Amino acid sequence: MSSVTRRTHWLRPLLAVVALLLLGAAALAQEVQLETRVFEIARQLRCPSCVSESVSDSSAPIAQQMREIIQDQLVAGRSETEILAYFQTRYGDWILLDPPKRGIHLVAWFLPIIVGVVAVAVVALLARRWLANSRKTIEATPEELARVRSQLGITRSRAEEPSREEPRTGGPD
Amino acid sequence: MKLQRLLLPLIAVAALGALFVFGLLRGAPDKDIESVLLGEMAPGFQMGLYDRYHPEYGPTFDFSEYAGTPMVVNFWASWCLPCYQEAPILQEYWRQYEDSGVLFVGIHTQNRDRYAEDGRTFLSQFGLTFPNGYDPNSDISIDWGLYGVPETFFVDRNGRVLLKHIGPVTPEVMDEQLRAMLQ
Numbered sequence: 001m002s003s004v005t006r007r008t009h010w011l012r013p014l015l016a017v018v019a020l021l022l023l024g025a026a027a028l029a030q031e032v033q034l035e036t037r038v039f040e041i042a043r044q045l046r047c048p049s050c051v052s053e054s055v056s057d058s059s060a061p062i063a064q065q066m067r068e069i070i071q072d073q074l075v076a077g078r079s080e081t082e083i084l085a086y087f088q089t090r091y092g093d094w095i096l097l098d099p100p101k102r103g104i105h106l107v108a109w110f111l112p113i114i115v116g117v118v119a120v121a122v123v124a125l126l127a128r129r130w131l132a133n134s135r136k137t138i139e140a141t142p143e144e145l146a147r148v149r150s151q152l153g154i155t156r157s158r159a160e161e162p163s164r165e166e167p168r169t170g171g172p173d
Numbered sequence: 174m175k176l177q178r179l180l181l182p183l184i185a186v187a188a189l190g191a192l193f194v195f196g197l198l199r200g201a202p203d204k205d206i207e208s209v210l211l212g213e214m215a216p217g218f219q220m221g222l223y224d225r226y227h228p229e230y231g232p233t234f235d236f237s238e239y240a241g242t243p244m245v246v247n248f249w250a251s252w253c254l255p256c257y258q259e260a261p262i263l264q265e266y267w268r269q270y271e272d273s274g275v276l277f278v279g280i281h282t283q284n285r286d287r288y289a290e291d292g293r294t295f296l297s298q299f300g301l302t303f304p305n306g307y308d309p310n311s312d313i314s315i316d317w318g319l320y321g322v323p324e325t326f327f328v329d330r331n332g333r334v335l336l337k338h339i340g341p342v343t344p345e346v347m348d349e350q351l352r353a354m355l356q
Contacts, residue, residue: 048320049283061283062319065311090216090318092209 038071041080045087046097054097208318208326208337215246215328216316220280220306223296230304234278243354244328245277247342248314250284251291253322259341260299266347267303273355279305282314283322329354 042056047063055063055070066087073083087095099105140148210216217236247263249256267277279301281292289307296305308314317326325342327335327350335353338346 048315048318049322062311062314065315068310069312069315087315089209090315092206092318094206 034071034074037074038067041070041083042067044084044097046095048091048095208334210318210334211337212333214332215326215334218313218316220308220313222304222306223293225296226304234304234306239276240332241330243275243330245275246280246326246328247277248280248282248319248322248324250282250322251295252284255341256323259323260301262342262344262347264299264301266351270351275351275354277303279303280308280313281305282308282311282319327354
């Protein structure tokens with residue numbers, strides 16, 4: 001055996017191991033990617049036998065089977081729209097957690113936006129009115145002023161109070 | 174003036190309260206959802222039958238073999254209490270109608286494998302003589318758009334779904350639907 005062959009003969013098994021590891025990692029990555037897609041689609045579907053739970057969140061047998069069906073259909077090359085349509089033909093629009101953007105379902109999509117816009121407009125209008133009111137000078141009648149003074153415990157108006165600086169009286173010393 | 178100021182928040186709170194009470198009192202809205210299968214052709218299926226039905230119906234029930242036969246397709250599970258309530262009713266009506274050309278089929282579904290054997294106990298307990306099988310992966314349930322158990326589908330002789338009954342069947346439902354199916 002030449003020295004070059006001796007030096008490289010261990011390379012082959014090493015390369016085989018590296019290749020196997022790479023293949024394993026690629027397969028694992030593909031599986032993880034597939035599972036992620038399954039759960040992404042399952043998150044859009046309502047679990048039929050649960051209360052307010054998605055197919056992604058539920059551990060009910062029917063939800064598990066629905067996830068398997070999603071996986072099988074993804075592997076078969078079906079698109080997300082096709083898979084959702086598959087369940088829609090069996091359960092109707094009810095199966096979709098997000099109502100479809102058509103017909104009466106549009107109310108569910110647009111009503112919150114409309115309500116939000118109206119609410120902002122109402123708040124803006126009220127705020128404008130409040131600001132305008134706060135800038136107004138208050139006209140009060142003497143009776144009203146007297147009532148306020150009595151409520152605040154002020155017996156005399158400041159105008160009536162004697163000045164703190166006593167006026168000098170008397171002539172030069 | 175004070176009352177006027179309070180009026181708007183009061184109306185808002187009352188409206189929210191009314192909505193809350195409505196939500197509490199409206200019951201299970203899912204029960205009001207009609208099956209998309211109504212008036213449509215019933216989905217075909219093949220299902221392994223429990224041993225006790227093999228002599229009369231064979232090991233596998235094939236829906237397509239019964240074309241032209243009105244059918245009552247009942248989905249149940251061994252853990253489902255209302256299923257225990259309706260099983261004697263189904264058996265009673267099967268006895269009455271088995272010679273009139275209607276076929277009853279029971280599908281044990283939405284169960285985990287460890288409970289599959291409970292199905293045999295259930296069938297023995299009620300002595301159900303119409304064919305019953307097991308849907309291990311809930312595939313048939315999904316094809317039939319099942320929400321839960323029990324649910325019963327009434328299929329006419331043309332293979333169209335006449336009604337989906339959610340919850341345990343009652344004698345009134347059975348009388349009405351069987352009469353309609355046999356007309």
